Amino acid sequence: xxxxxxxxxxxxxxxxxxxxxxxxxxxxxxxxxxxxxxxxxxxxx
Numbered sequence: 001x002x003x004x005x006x007x008x009x010x011x012x013x014x015x016x017x018x019x020x021x022x023x024x025x026x027x028x029x030x031x032x033x034x035x036x037x038x039x040x041x042x043x044x045x
Contacts, residue, residue, distance in 0.1 A: 016040060 014020055017037060 009018060010020075012018070019033065
């Protein structure tokens, strides 16, 4: 990802597939969010 693409995403704001974090995230919390995104997209393990 280049800086222009990152700025474009920031400009679009949060969505079902993009969440912004203001502080450091614990690995367990990040893992739960990744799994939730995967489930929302219909992924299976």
